[in-house]
Every structure is written in structure tokens, then in C-alpha cells.
Amino acid sequence: MNANSTDPMIGRLLDGRYQIRSRIARGGMATVYLATDERLQRKVAIKVMHGHLADDSKFKERFVQEARSSARLAHPNVVNVFDQGQDSDMAYLVMEYLPGITLRDLLEEHRILTTEQTLDIMEAVLAGLAAAHKAGIVHRDLKPENVLLADDGRIKIGDFGLARAASANTATGAALLGTIAYLSPELVTRGLADTRSDIYAIGIMMYEMLVGEQPFKGEQPMQIAYQHANEVVPSPSAANHLVPAELDDLVLWATSREPDDRPKDARVLLDQLYQTHSSLMTALPPTASTAVQRTMVLPSAPASEPQNSTADTQVFGAELQQVAAPAPTQVSENTTTLSTRATKRKKRGWWLVALIVLLVGGAAGAGWYFGAGPGSQVTIPDSIQNSTPAEARVILEDLGLEVSDELGEAYDAVIAVDLVANSDPAVGAIVANGSPVQLLISQGPRPLPVPNFADMTEDEARTAISEAPFTFVEPVVRQFDSEIEAGFIIDVLDADGASILGAENYGELQEVSLIVSAGSLPDVACSSVDNATQTLADLQLNVELGIEVFSDCDEGTVVSIDSEKNDEGEPRIVREGDTVTLITSRGPEPVQVPDVSDEWIAAAKAELESLDFVVTVITDIPQGFWNSSFAPVSGTDPGAGESLKRGSEVTLYGPQL
Structure with a gap:
């Protein structure tokens, strides 16, 4: 069933101006619709926040932030934001409508892009990003899904929903934001982002365009984040030998683990990209097979075609070069001269033949030595990691390596127990053909001593978790406890929610959460x-x-x-x-008036007063005789068995003379 047929937004007139036509896309934060601006009679894209997020102030603030960030940028490579508002309980943004595809769509269709396509797209993206950085804005969520390739050839950056003002210490808050595959090491480890974090994401995107896949992969987001934080992005040419060294240098510069080693902002990287592009065009010969190609995104359709036709990204080769034959040279030579020259050419030819034979023989010998002989070298691939020992053995033996029957052991915070964690020599090492390799099997995370969290404050516990090192998980649970002072640790839980307080060991980098005392519950007795x-x-x-x-x-x-x-x-x-x-x-509990008949007045009065009644005695007997046979109780008012509130008045009747 078409999603549009069940979407209640289709056909709605938003804010009395924007007529919703159809759904374009749906994300985790909002849905994007195609609409018509009835006032200006133009097509627009409207991003509407999901209803279940409308009550979340943080999401609404982020939604409005996108409008403000984009509105500050007037650049041909940034999607324009026209309007922002709220209709009933729906917050929305009105944006420029760009029919076309995303860079992600292009990668899914073609997987690997050419050098020239990559340079053209990156130049446009960096130009828009440079404008954002100049305006003091960090995008923080750069990825192929947010790069739009319009049918008319324009390339634009969109989705500034995670953008923030740029500074040296722009924090992400309690949780990491952005897509994990493009997060910089400082975002993963410290939660801090600046312009250089965007540059890292650009480098990962370039790698993906040139190679057809991301540099780091894993079954869980934590595995990918761990690689970003601890490993170096490899050269694209290691996976695709057609990538020129100049682009290797750009990718490795942009993805340096240390922010200070990267370009300081998009303008610096863009200037270098221009120089690289120019040098590559100069270096490549202008032939039909190697000519530098320009990337063009064609319009949707010519005037004669239907309006809903969709354009494809096409690559046009450089024009074929017509090489004119040199004009014949009119030379007049005598027979002796021609004969002499022919003899010299003949002698030189034999030397050339001999030299070629030697070179071919040497090349063949070198090819054998380095290709199949003892001089060949093999890189131990990372594909053996996270595989079974049997699978890893097949991979290595196919490369000409000898795999030891004896398995080694290694601790690994990410790879599951009994799978291959590494090898000896290590993954990535270059070894000679036929070298012995031992597989190291994961024993799970390295067991580390658990700090004595008892009597620690929350800040002290956070520091101890980081230094262990374990992985701290938000949020902190605050629990009321009458015996533990507010701010001190009640319990420390592992990834499964079990307590590790007082435990001896726990796995390296494994998740840890805290339960912290919020103090005693307040005394609200007798309050309204x-x-x-x-x-x-x-x-x-x-x-x-x-x-x-x-x-x-x-x-x-x-x-x-x-x-x-x-x-x-x-x-x-x-x-x-x-x-x-x-x-x-309900107030004080009622008390029944006891039967005190036939008791002496003094004893009856004492019994009633012990029940918090106010007692009045009516008798003609003097008080001095109340505790004698002259003063028996003849009755009470109220009578025996009636229920009264404590503090009520009870009358005792004695003898009347």
C-alpha cells in the first residue's frame, strides 16, 4: 500500500498557506513532504517534526536550531530555508525543493565513484561547508544522506538539525549525536566537536566514494566507534588501486586522529582540493580512456518528456583529440649518407634487442621472486578478525601463509569469545610469503580490577570508571536512600544490570552505569x-x-x-x-464510651480521662467521697458504647440528695 494513501497529512493546508501534496522522506526526527506554497505558487519541501517529539523541549530546540542555522547561510551549495512555524501542535520548516537524489542513492547505485566525480562532489560540499564554518556553524551530521544531488546539476548540503555554534569545545551533551560511521575520534572519546570534526566526516565520505565502503565496519555501533577512536583510517588506494596518491593524501589528512593534524576548517581543505584537482588534470594525458571527466547531473527531462521523469547521473568523457599527421619533410640525401645511417641503425637495433631481452628476463625473474618466490610479501588482512579459526585459516592459507595448529589467546573488548581477535604477527603486518602465522582467539574483554566504589561521590566514580578503563553509560539513576548521603554511590551495575559493587574484576571497556543517592525522602507528615x-x-x-x-x-x-x-x-x-x-x-480515631455503671465516680472519671475524654461530674456527693460507697455512677452522657472523637466531652452522673 502506498504510504501516502494512509498519511493524514496528505491534502492538509498547513498554517493556511502550504498545501501538502505527497511524502518525500521520513527520518527519526521528522517527515519531509512536497507541498505548494499557495501564496507564492511554488513547490517547497516541508519538514514536519514527529508528533511524539512535540512535547520534548530538546527536540523542538534542535528543530528550531536547524532553521536558524540554515537561514544564516546564503550559499548555492546549502539548502535554503524559507520559513519556520507551528500549526497546532506541529513544528515545521519550509525549505527549497530539490528534485533529485542523495549521495547515498548514488553510492548504492554505483558503489564506487570515479576520481573526477569524487572531486566535483567534494568541491561543492566543501564550498557549502566553508560558508557554514565562516558563519561560525559546525554541521556535526555530515553523511551521504545529507548531500543532495539535484536533477539540474546543483549539489547542496542539507539537514542542519545537529548544527551548533563553532568553538574549540562544542560539546554534544549526554549522548553522542550524528551518525556513528562518520564521528570523529574526539566526538567518540570526549563528546567535543568543532570545525575539524566536520572535516573528519568529509574524509570518511571521500573514502567511501573512492572505495565503495566505509573504512570501519562492525556488527554493533560500539565496535565502529571503538575503531574510530583507536585506529587509523587506511589509504583508499589499499582497497582500490585506481585511486591516485594525491587523493590518498587528502583522505589521510582529513581523517587524522588528532584534530590539530587536520585542516582547521573546510576552506583550507577546499583550497587544497582545488590544487589537487588542477594537478591531476595536468598529469593525466587527454586521451579517450584517461581524459579527466566532469560529473554532470542531468535535468529531469527535456521539454518534450513527461514532468515526472527522473534524471540519472551521467559521466561524459573528454572530446576525442584529433591528431594531425606531420607534414612530410622534403630531404635530399646522397646514397653514401643513407647507407651509413642504415648501418648505424642496424647496429643500434641489435643492442636494443639484447637490452630488451635482458630487461624482460630480469623483470620475469623479479616478478617470480616477488610474486611467487621467497621475496613475495603478504599483508595479513583484517578480514580474519571476528571470524572462526577455520575461516581465518582458509583466508591465510589462500594467501600463501602457514597457519600454526596451536591457537593463541588475546583479550578483546569488542570481538566475541572464541572468534579470531588478532594474529601473531598482527593484522596489517606485511610478511614474506610462506611465513608462519598464529591465530589469537578472543577471550573476551580483559578482566580489570573493579575500583572500590563504596563511599565515592558521583564525580569520583566517573573518574574511576574512565581510568579503569570501563565505558560509562548515561543516564545516572538517582535513588532515595535514608542511610546514604545525597551524591554518594549506592550501586554500580554492569551491562546486564547486575551489581559489580565489591566485585574483583570486570571486562575492559564494558558498560557501567551508576545508581547515586538522592538522600532521604522528605518528611511531609501533617502537611497539606x-x-x-x-x-x-x-x-x-x-x-x-x-x-x-x-x-x-x-x-x-x-x-x-x-x-x-x-x-x-x-x-x-x-x-x-x-x-x-x-x-x-481522616483525623483522630473514634473511641467508644466504656460502661462505667456501678463504678465509683473517681474510678470512672479516671478511666474516661485515660481515653482522652473531657469529663464533667454532676452529683450532690462531695468530691472527698467520690471514691467511696456513697458515690456510685448512675449513668453517662453520651451513653456506654457510643463512638466519639478523642477530646470529646462526657458527663458522669452520681447520686442526687
């Missing part, structure tokens, strides 16, 4: 429900009302927070964001 609710809301607790009980607190006030026990009979754990139940008061 409103006051107690506000007090608990300030501690990020939600409130619901529970049962009513008799108590000494005024009727309608709070008696306590319900501390019901769990299935193990332990008090229920309360954490920030939880809902607690308030027990409210």
Missing part, C-alpha cells in the same frame, strides 16, 4: 496535600493519593508516604521519576 505534592515534584517525583487512615494529623492532611514493601518484604525502592503514594488523614 498541595504542599506535599509540590515538595515531591521539586524532587522529580510524581504523586498519587492512596488510602485514608485515622491519625493525630488534621483531617485531609498527609499522614506519610506509603512505604509498602515488595515481594521480598523489603521497602519499595523510590527513584527520580517514580510515582509515590500519599496516605491522608
Whole structure:
């Protein structure tokens, strides 16, 4: 079923101006629609934030940030933002409509791009990015999906949803933002981004365009992030021998692990790209097979074709060179001269034949020596990693290496136990053909001693996790505890949620999360429900009302927070964001008037006062005789068995003379 047929947005008039026509794309944050601006009668693209994110202030702020960031840029290689607004509960952006494809679509269709295609696209992308960097904006989410190739040949950067003002320490917040495959090492390890982080993403994109795949791969995002943080991006020519050395240098410069070793911004890299492009055009001979080619994206269709025709990216070769034959030279030579020259040419020819034979023989011998003989060299491939020992053995033996039957061991934070983690010599090493290689099997993460987290503050625990090193995972859970001071550690959990507090060892780089004390729950006894609710809301607790009980607190006030026990009979754990139940008061519990008939007045009065009643005695017997046979109780008001609130008045009747 067509997604447009079930989308309630199709056909809607947004904000009284933009008529939604069809859906173009859908992402994790918003959906993009094709619409008509009824006021200006032009096609536009409208990005509408997903409804479930509308109440999240952080997402709305990021959405508005995209409009502000893009609106500050007026450049032919940046998608224009025309308008931003809100209709009912929907936030939206109005952008320039660019029919065409993304760089990701182009890569999926062709996988590997030519040198010239890569240079042309990168020049356009870097020109737009240079304008952003000049305006003090870091994109932070550069990837092929955000590079648009319009049908009319224009190339533009879009999606500034993660953009921020550029500085030396632009932090990403609690979680990493952007696509993991293009994150720079400093973003992975420290969560900091500046213009050089964008340059790293550009380098990864260039590698992918030249090779047809990303330099780092893994089954889990953490594996890819670990490689970005700890490994060097290889030269594109190692995977595609057609890549010129000049582009190797550009990619390796842009993807240097240290930010200071990269170009400081897009303008610096763009200037170098221009020089590289110029030198490559000069170096290549202008023939039909090697001429430098320009990349063109054709319009959707000629005037005579239907409007919905889609253009493909096409590459046009340079024009064939017509080589004119040299005009014949009119030379007059005598027979003797011609004979002499012929003899010299004949002698020189024999020497040339002999030299060629020697060169061919030497080349054949060198080819054998370095290709199949003892002088050949083999690079141990990274494809053996994360494979079974049997699979790795086949790969290495096919390369002419001898694999030891004895398996070694190695700790690895990423590769699963019993799979190949590395080899000896190590992966990437260049060894002679026939060299022995031992496979090192993963034993899982290296066991490291667990710090004594007890009595640590949150900051101290974070530092200890980093130094171990383990991988700290947000968010911190804050739990109320009457015995542990606020800000101190209650528990430390592993990736499965089990406690490692007091454990001896834990795996290197494995995930660790913290439970930190939020202090005791507040005492809200005898407070009004409103006051107690506000007090608990300030501690990020939600409130619901529970049962009513008799108590000494005024009727309608709070008696306590319900501390019901769990299935193990332990008090229920309360954490920030939880809902607690308030027990409210029905006032003091009623007390029944006891039957004190036939008791002496003094004894009856004492019994009633012990139940908090206020006692009045009516009798003609003097008080000095109340505790004698002259003063029996004849009755009470209220009568025996009636229930009264504590503090109520009870009248005792004695003998009347």
C-alpha cells in the first residue's frame, strides 16, 4: 500500500498557506513532504517534526536550531530555508525543493565513484561547508544522506538539525549525536566537536566514494566507534588501486586522529582540493580512456518528456583529440649518407634487442621472486578478525601463509569469545610469503580490577570508571536512600544490570552505569496535600493519593508516604521519576464510651480521662467521697458504647440528695 494513501497529512493546508501534496522522506526526527506554497505558487519541501517529539523541549530546540542555522547561510551549495512555524501542535520548516537524489542513492547505485566525480562532489560540499564554518556553524551530521544531488546539476548540503555554534569545545551533551560511521575520534572519546570534526566526516565520505565502503565496519555501533577512536583510517588506494596518491593524501589528512593534524576548517581543505584537482588534470594525458571527466547531473527531462521523469547521473568523457599527421619533410640525401645511417641503425637495433631481452628476463625473474618466490610479501588482512579459526585459516592459507595448529589467546573488548581477535604477527603486518602465522582467539574483554566504589561521590566514580578503563553509560539513576548521603554511590551495575559493587574484576571497556543517592525522602507528615505534592515534584517525583487512615494529623492532611514493601518484604525502592503514594488523614480515631455503671465516680472519671475524654461530674456527693460507697455512677452522657472523637466531652452522673 502506498504510504501516502494512509498519511493524514496528505491534502492538509498547513498554517493556511502550504498545501501538502505527497511524502518525500521520513527520518527519526521528522517527515519531509512536497507541498505548494499557495501564496507564492511554488513547490517547497516541508519538514514536519514527529508528533511524539512535540512535547520534548530538546527536540523542538534542535528543530528550531536547524532553521536558524540554515537561514544564516546564503550559499548555492546549502539548502535554503524559507520559513519556520507551528500549526497546532506541529513544528515545521519550509525549505527549497530539490528534485533529485542523495549521495547515498548514488553510492548504492554505483558503489564506487570515479576520481573526477569524487572531486566535483567534494568541491561543492566543501564550498557549502566553508560558508557554514565562516558563519561560525559546525554541521556535526555530515553523511551521504545529507548531500543532495539535484536533477539540474546543483549539489547542496542539507539537514542542519545537529548544527551548533563553532568553538574549540562544542560539546554534544549526554549522548553522542550524528551518525556513528562518520564521528570523529574526539566526538567518540570526549563528546567535543568543532570545525575539524566536520572535516573528519568529509574524509570518511571521500573514502567511501573512492572505495565503495566505509573504512570501519562492525556488527554493533560500539565496535565502529571503538575503531574510530583507536585506529587509523587506511589509504583508499589499499582497497582500490585506481585511486591516485594525491587523493590518498587528502583522505589521510582529513581523517587524522588528532584534530590539530587536520585542516582547521573546510576552506583550507577546499583550497587544497582545488590544487589537487588542477594537478591531476595536468598529469593525466587527454586521451579517450584517461581524459579527466566532469560529473554532470542531468535535468529531469527535456521539454518534450513527461514532468515526472527522473534524471540519472551521467559521466561524459573528454572530446576525442584529433591528431594531425606531420607534414612530410622534403630531404635530399646522397646514397653514401643513407647507407651509413642504415648501418648505424642496424647496429643500434641489435643492442636494443639484447637490452630488451635482458630487461624482460630480469623483470620475469623479479616478478617470480616477488610474486611467487621467497621475496613475495603478504599483508595479513583484517578480514580474519571476528571470524572462526577455520575461516581465518582458509583466508591465510589462500594467501600463501602457514597457519600454526596451536591457537593463541588475546583479550578483546569488542570481538566475541572464541572468534579470531588478532594474529601473531598482527593484522596489517606485511610478511614474506610462506611465513608462519598464529591465530589469537578472543577471550573476551580483559578482566580489570573493579575500583572500590563504596563511599565515592558521583564525580569520583566517573573518574574511576574512565581510568579503569570501563565505558560509562548515561543516564545516572538517582535513588532515595535514608542511610546514604545525597551524591554518594549506592550501586554500580554492569551491562546486564547486575551489581559489580565489591566485585574483583570486570571486562575492559564494558558498560557501567551508576545508581547515586538522592538522600532521604522528605518528611511531609501533617502537611497539606498541595504542599506535599509540590515538595515531591521539586524532587522529580510524581504523586498519587492512596488510602485514608485515622491519625493525630488534621483531617485531609498527609499522614506519610506509603512505604509498602515488595515481594521480598523489603521497602519499595523510590527513584527520580517514580510515582509515590500519599496516605491522608481522616483525623483522630473514634473511641467508644466504656460502661462505667456501678463504678465509683473517681474510678470512672479516671478511666474516661485515660481515653482522652473531657469529663464533667454532676452529683450532690462531695468530691472527698467520690471514691467511696456513697458515690456510685448512675449513668453517662453520651451513653456506654457510643463512638466519639478523642477530646470529646462526657458527663458522669452520681447520686442526687
